[in-house]
Amino acid sequence: EEKRYVSDELNTWVRSGPGDNYRLVGTINAGEEVALLQTNSDTSYGQIRDNSGRTAWIPLKELSNDPSLRTRVPDLENQVKTLTDKLNNIDATWNQRTAEMQKKVSQSDSVINGLQQENQTLKNQLIVAQKKVNAANLQLDDKQRTIIMQWFMYGGGVLGVGLLLGLILPHLIPSRRRKDRWMN
Ligand SMILES: Cc1cc(=O)oc2cc(OS(=O)(=O)O)ccc12
Numbered sequence: 001e002e003k004r005y006v007s008d009e010l011n012t013w014v015r016s017g018p019g020d021n022y023r024l025v026g027t028i029n030a031g032e033e034v035a036l037l038q039t040n041s042d043t044s045y046g047q048i049r050d051n052s053g054r055t056a057w058i059p060l061k062e063l064s065n066d067p068s069l070r071t072r073v074p075d076l077e078n079q080v081k082t083l084t085d086k087l088n089n090i091d092a093t094w095n096q097r098t099a100e101m102q103k104k105v106s107q108s109d110s111v112i113n114g115l116q117q118e119n120q121t122l123k124n125q126l127i128v129a130q131k132k133v134n135a136a137n138l139q140l141d142d143k144q145r146t147i148i149m150q151w152f153m154y155g156g157g158v159l160g161v162g163l164l165l166g167l168i169l170p171h172l173i174p175s176r177r178r179k180d181r182w183m184n
Pocket of ligand 1 (some may be wrong): 014025034
């Protein structure tokens with residue numbers, strides 16, 4: 001056998017007055033929009049007006065505050081379609097942005113690696129340069145000490161020669177004038 005489904009195209013009878021005893025004047029389709037004009041609380045009937053402007057009475061339990069699923073489903077289907085489109089769009093955008101970000105990150109990574117290597121190289125060069133400066137300073141100190149020593153010895157030599165000339169030579173070369181002065 002084949003499967004079939006009971007149609008949800010249901011109809012409701014409408015009557016000429018607010019009660020089960022008033023005559024049936026027609027049928028109205030499930031889901032159709034009507035205006036509720038007044039209600040009879042004794043019989044729980046409501047007076048309605050359809051889109052053609054005709055008025056009749058219907059049991060209040062046949063009326064719903066919400067549109068029927070038959071009219072809501074197309075709206076819901078449209079919403080699902082719109083949301084699906086948006087979601088696909090967002091997904092594509094997301095994938096694109098993620099790819100861009102990954103690309104940028106990898107680019108930054110290589111830049112960072114380059115900078116780190118350069119930094120290490122510069123540090124090594126700095127260490128070498130500092131050692132060279134220290135060695136040069138030490139050599140300079142040594143040279144200065146040597147120069148000072150040389151001047152000191154030179155000065156000592158000058159002093160010695162001066163002493164020789166001043167103290168010893170007068171004794172080796174006697175002068176009469178000096179003796180004359182001594183006697184005076
Ligand atoms: C289907 C339907 C809906 C409604 O709200 O009022 C009616 C009133 C009718 O009687 S008439 O006004 O005498 O034609 C017949 C049919 C309807």
